[in-house]
Amino acid sequence: xxxxxxxxxxxxxxxxxxxxxxxxxxxxxxxxxxxxxxxxxxxxxxxxxxxxxxxxxxxxxxxxxxxxxxxxxxxxxxxxxxxxxxxxxxxxxxxxxxxxxxxxxxxxxxxxxxxxxxxxxxxxxxxxxxxxxxxxxxxxxxxxxxxxxxxxxxxxxxxxxxxxxxxxxxxxxxxxxxxxxxxxxxxxxxxxxxxxxxxxxxxxxxxxxxxxxxxxxxxxxxxxxxxxxxxxxxxxxxxxxx
Amino acid sequence: xxxxxxxxxxxxxxxxxxxxxxxxxxxxxxxxxxxxxxxxxxxxxxxxxxxxxxxxxxxxxxxxxxxxxxxxxxxxxxxxxxxxxxxxxxxxxxxxxxxxxxxxxxxxxxxxxxxxxxxxxxxxxxxxxxxxxxxxxxxxxxxxxxxxxxxxxxxxxxxxxxxxxxxxxxxxxxxxxxxxxxxxxxxxxxxxxxxxxxxxxxxxxxxxxxxxxxxxxxxxxxxxxxxxxx
Amino acid sequence: xxxxxxxxxxxxxxxxxxxxxxxxxxxxxxxxxxxxxxxxxxxxxxxxxxxxxxxxxxxxxxxxxxxxxxxxxxxxxxxxxxxxxxxxxxxxxxxxxxxxxxxxxxxxxxxxxxxxxxxxxxxxxxxxxxxxxxxxxxxxxxxxxxxxxxxxxxxxxxxxxxxxxxxxxxxxxxxxxxxxxxxxxxxxxxxxxxxxxxxxxxxxxxxxxxxxxxxxxxxxxxxxxxxxxxxx
Numbered sequence: 246x247x248x249x250x251x252x253x254x255x256x257x258x259x260x261x262x263x264x265x266x267x268x269x270x271x272x273x274x275x276x277x278x279x280x281x282x283x284x285x286x287x288x289x290x291x292x293x294x295x296x297x298x299x300x301x302x303x304x305x306x307x308x309x310x311x312x313x314x315x316x317x318x319x320x321x322x323x324x325x326x327x328x329x330x331x332x333x334x335x336x337x338x339x340x341x342x343x344x345x346x347x348x349x350x351x352x353x354x355x356x357x358x359x360x361x362x363x364x365x366x367x368x369x370x371x372x373x374x375x376x377x378x379x380x381x382x383x384x385x386x387x388x389x390x391x392x393x394x395x396x397x398x399x400x401x402x403x404x405x406x407x408x409x410x411x412x413x414x415x416x417x418x419x420x421x422x423x424x425x426x427x428x429x430x431x432x433x434x435x436x437x438x439x440x441x442x443x444x445x446x447x448x449x450x451x452x453x454x455x456x457x458x459x460x461x462x463x464x465x466x467x468x469x470x471x472x473x474x475x476x477x478x479x480x481x482x483x484x485x486x487x
Numbered sequence: 488x489x490x491x492x493x494x495x496x497x498x499x500x501x502x503x504x505x506x507x508x509x510x511x512x513x514x515x516x517x518x519x520x521x522x523x524x525x526x527x528x529x530x531x532x533x534x535x536x537x538x539x540x541x542x543x544x545x546x547x548x549x550x551x552x553x554x555x556x557x558x559x560x561x562x563x564x565x566x567x568x569x570x571x572x573x574x575x576x577x578x579x580x581x582x583x584x585x586x587x588x589x590x591x592x593x594x595x596x597x598x599x600x601x602x603x604x605x606x607x608x609x610x611x612x613x614x615x616x617x618x619x620x621x622x623x624x625x626x627x628x629x630x631x632x633x634x635x636x637x638x639x640x641x642x643x644x645x646x647x648x649x650x651x652x653x654x655x656x657x658x659x660x661x662x663x664x665x666x667x668x669x670x671x672x673x674x675x676x677x678x679x680x681x682x683x684x685x686x687x688x689x690x691x692x693x694x695x696x697x698x699x700x701x702x703x704x705x706x707x708x709x710x711x712x713x714x715x716x717x
Numbered sequence: 718x719x720x721x722x723x724x725x726x727x728x729x730x731x732x733x734x735x736x737x738x739x740x741x742x743x744x745x746x747x748x749x750x751x752x753x754x755x756x757x758x759x760x761x762x763x764x765x766x767x768x769x770x771x772x773x774x775x776x777x778x779x780x781x782x783x784x785x786x787x788x789x790x791x792x793x794x795x796x797x798x799x800x801x802x803x804x805x806x807x808x809x810x811x812x813x814x815x816x817x818x819x820x821x822x823x824x825x826x827x828x829x830x831x832x833x834x835x836x837x838x839x840x841x842x843x844x845x846x847x848x849x850x851x852x853x854x855x856x857x858x859x860x861x862x863x864x865x866x867x868x869x870x871x872x873x874x875x876x877x878x879x880x881x882x883x884x885x886x887x888x889x890x891x892x893x894x895x896x897x898x899x900x901x902x903x904x905x906x907x908x909x910x911x912x913x914x915x916x917x918x919x920x921x922x923x924x925x926x927x928x929x930x931x932x933x934x935x936x937x938x939x940x941x942x943x944x945x946x947x948x949x
Contacts, residue, residue, distance in 0.1 A: 295614060322620025332615035336633050345629060346619035391615075398619060557929035559887035561901055562921055569914045652786035659788075659894055666789055673796060680797040688785045688793060695784035 246271045246306060246402070246433055247292065253300035254287060254457075261287050262298070263457040269435060274428045276444040276465075277437045279454035280480060285437045288454070289404050292435065293324045305402070322350060325395030329407040331387040333379040339366060339390045340375040343397045352398065365393040369423050385416025392423055403427065405436040441484060445469055453477045488682045495672050499686075502663045508582070510663030512690060518657075518664070519650040522586055523643075526593035533594060534601025535627065548598075555595045561656050564588045568660050581662040585654065593650055600642045604635035638709060644702035648695045665690065722916060731907045735920050738903030743928075745817070745889040745899060749824035750882060756825060757832030764837050775833070782830045787891050790827055794819040795895040820892035820899075828885045835881055839874030840866065872943055879936035883929050890925075900924060 247269035254262040261284050269275050277285045290296040291303060294310060294317055303310050310320055334342050343362035347353040353361060366372045369389040379387055388408055395403060405424065409417040421443050428434060428447045438444065444451055444465055451468045453461040453476075461474040472478045502510015509517070536548040555563070568584045579587075608631060616626035636643075658667045669687040673680050763775030782790070795815065799807050810818060843866055851861035893902040900921050907917040 293618060295618065318617075318620045318622050320620075321618050324618075326615070326618040328611055328615060328618075330609075330611050332609075332611035334612065334616075334630050334634075336637060346621060349625050349629060350620055394619070553933075554926070557883070557887075557933070558922060558925050559890040559901070561890040561893070562918070562925060565901070565905070566918055566922075569908065569918070648784070655786040655788040656891065666786070666792065669789075670792060670796075680800050684789070684793040684797040687789050688781075691785045691789060692781060696780055699784065 246273075247435075248304040249301070250304070251301035252288075252291065252298050252303060254284075254291065254296065254298050261457050262291070265301070265459060267452070267459065267462075269433065271433050272431045273449045274432075274434045274447055275436070275450050275452065276448040277435065277452045277454060278439065278441070278444065278480075279460075282456075283454040284457040285454050286406050287457075289406050289435055289437050292402075292404055293321050293326055295326070318350075322346070322352075322398050323400050323402070325392075325398060325400035325403040327388070327391055327395055327403070327405045327408050329410050331379075331384070331391045331411070333387050333391055333394070335379050338376050338378055339371065339382070339393075342379075342390060343394045346394075347397050350398075358397070362393070362397055365396050366390070368396075368426075369393045370419070383416060384412045385419045388412065388416075388420045389423055392420075392427075396427075402433045402435070405434065405438065407437050407439070409438065409440060439484075441469070453480065455480075488679075488686070491672075491676065491679060491682055492686065498672065499665065499668055499690075502668055508580075508663065511668045512665045514582070514663065515651060515654045515665045516694075518582065518586060518589065518654050519647060522589035522593050522650055523597075523647050525586075526590045526597055529590070529594035530597025531601055531632075533598035534605065537598055537602035538605045552595050552598060555592065560588065560592055560653055561659065563591065564656055564660060581657060581660050584660065585657045585662055585664075589650055589653060592653065593646060596646055596649070597643065600639045600646065601635060604639040605631060607638070608634055641702040641706040641709070644698055644705065648698050648702075651695060651698075652691070722913065731911060731913065731917070734903045734907055735900070735917065738898060738900035738921075739924050741817070741897065742886075742889045742899040742924075745820055745824060745892060745897070746882075746886045749821050749828055749885060749889075752821070752825040753829035753832055753885070754878075756829035758836055760830060760833035761836035761840065764833065765840050779830045779833060782826050783834075787823065787827050787888055788894055790823040791820060791891060791895050794823045798822075816892070816895050816897040819895060820889070820897045824885065824888060824892070827888065828881060831881050831884070832878055835877035836870070836874045838877065839870040839872075842873040843869045875939055875943075876936050879932055879939070883932050886928055886932065887925065 249265050249267045252262055252265040253260070265288065277288065279285050287296055291298050292305070298311070305320070305324075309315070310317075333339075334345070337345065340359065340362050343365060344355070344358040347358040347361065348355055352358075363372060363375060366375050369392055371386060371389055371393070374382060374386060374390075379390070382390065392403075392408075408424070409420050412420065417440065421440060424434070424436070424443070425447055436443075436448075448465050450462060451465050452459045453468070453472075453474065455476045461468065461472065461477045468477070469481065472481055498511065500511050501513050502508065504510065504513075533548055533552070536544050537552065539545045564584070567588050568579075568581075571584065571587070572578050612630055612634065613626055616630040617623070621629070654662075654664050655666045657664045658670070661667070666687060669683055673683045676683065760775050760778055763771045764779070766772055766775075798819065799810055799815070802810065847865050847869065848861050851865040852858070856864065889899055890901040892899050893905070896902070898906075904917040904921045908914040
């Protein structure tokens with residue numbers, strides 16, 4: 246479904262992504278972890294072209310997303326992206342946040358969009374907050390609305406960029422719960438996260454990144470029980486100590 | 488002072504109307520309001536152009552803005568007053584001249600307010616709008632500008648205050664705005680200059696101070712609604 | 718009659734008038750600045766003082782001056798103020814360039830209160846924790862203000878102050894309303910005498926532009942050389 250072929254990216258002289266060549270299969274739940282500055286966020290942001298690349302190719306559903314004349318907006322409409330900082334639109338209610346894109350992009354009439362948005366908010370447990378503005382919602386609630394908003398476009402892929410890192414600990418669970426049920430429904434997901442419990446329980450595969458390279462990959466069972474690469478061993482040891 | 492007000496209050500308020508064109512305080516207020524309203528669409532466009540990533544758009548607009556801000560308003564007023572009739576062939580009234588100049592000036596300052604507001608909006612807002620598949624124009628219309636204008640409202644009210652003060656320059660080209668009328672009254676009465684000009688000052692003060700308090704309260708109200716994750 | 722005759726800008730009677738106007742505009746700016754800055758600093762200190770009375774006086778000054786247009790100030794000082802003076806002082810005023818004196822008074826007060834606001838925002842830009850840290854080291858209040866608060870406050874104030882200086886330079890044009898023979902007055906005078914409005918206004922435009930850009934360039938260079946480094 247997603248094919249990365251020798252993807253390279255530079256920030257000035259800094260080599261942020263080094264020759265990444267990997268695949269993500271349909272219905273797969275992939276977790277990307279690693280120390281900060283490893284390039285995990287950069288990598289996930291290249292998938293919906295929030296960041297551009299300096300070399301290599303990225304293909305989604307068999308189409309090169311950097312091809313000349315490629316419709317970036319159509320690409321993004323088919324991929325849901327959940328940000329660390331939620332980025333809900335503060336001047337719109339939760340319901341309106343979820344309705345905006347489907348209506349503006351002519352995917353649904355206003356009535357259909359409203360119905361669908363209510364169903365999604367219900368799915369994330371926030372139907373009773375449909376008329377609330379973001380500043381009246383807790384962090385965990387805002388992030389769940391953000392997930393519903395991304396789902397409203399019926400994407401085939403969902404990308405999560407450290408979705409729980411900005412949350413107080415007691416709210417992390419409610420967001421992970423939503424992500425868990427999404428995975429159970431068979432959504433193709435790529436998650437950058439530090440939540441190792443989630444990775445262990447839900448992920449099909451784990452990529453461990455450091456300094457722009459994927460140093461180790463494998464099933465969660467193998468990765469957590471028997472890490473191979475010295476950096477991965479170090480990383481897990483640090484995590485366990487804390 | 489009271490008989491002064493009693494005798495001349497109507498003249499102060501509306502000039503020679505209805506026996507002549509509208510003047511006085513009402514003219515000042517109407518001109519300022521009209522100028523700001525007319526300048527909004529232009530200011531919005533210029534502001535968006537200012538933050539455009541295409542330098543062929545942002546640089547000329549930036550140069551124009553800098554140019555207008557480097558020159559006194561009075562000079563622009565003289566240019567328009569002396570040359571517009573020659574260019575258009577139509578003799579423009581002082582009020583129309585003043586209005587045109589005020590619209591140009593207001594749109595430049597409003598452009599700066601809009602541009603600053605767009606730049607101040609967290610990057611994540613535009614990113615999440617684009618991530619949903621909205622194009623730049625849609626993202627501007629539905630996400631960026633509604634927030635920018637809301638946050639910029641106190642600055643816009645302050646711009647109205649500046650415009651009210653700027654209308655006083657119409658005096659110099661003979662526009663019958665409130666300062667001009669005050670001087671006419673002073674010439675008629677002759678011995679009460681201090682009272683006349685204190686009343687003029689007080690009038691401006693009440694109007695402008697009132698509006699800037701409004702702007703201040705708007706700003707306070709905006710700060711009480713924090714937006715998004717810190 | 719040629720459309721644009723630059724020769725009148727280079728020599729002759731009209732040229733002299735315009736140059737005199739330019740010089741007076743510069744003089745008005747410099748003299749008003751010299752009075753406005755200390756006045757502004759004083760008002761800023763009053764507004765940030767711990768005394769409620771001083772704060773109230775400062776705020777009253779700023780709001781009552783700021784909310785009245787410069788033109789109205791000029792009218793007041795030129796037409797109304799002399800009435801308040803005793804006979805002797807009034808005579809002295811009228812004998813000594815009253816247009817310029819009244820213009821300077823009006824410009825000083827108007828610009829001064831704007832500078833006060835700029836300086837005040839510079840003071841407020843320094844976090845309170847800076848003074849706390851200074852006091853924790855054992856510095857007395859006056860020393861803490863002098864060594865820690867003021868240097869940071871002034872650095873933050875300079876860009877808006879330079880911007881205010883450009884405004885002052887432009888505001889001198891309004892002095893024409895009371896007959897001060899600055900650049901706008903002279904440009905209009907040339908226009909009336911010769912109908913050469915294009916040349917006269919071009920001269921004025923170039924003059925205003927040049928000085929404004931010089932001051933703005935100074936502001937830009939200052940910000941490059943002494944950027945505001947806040948505690949991270």
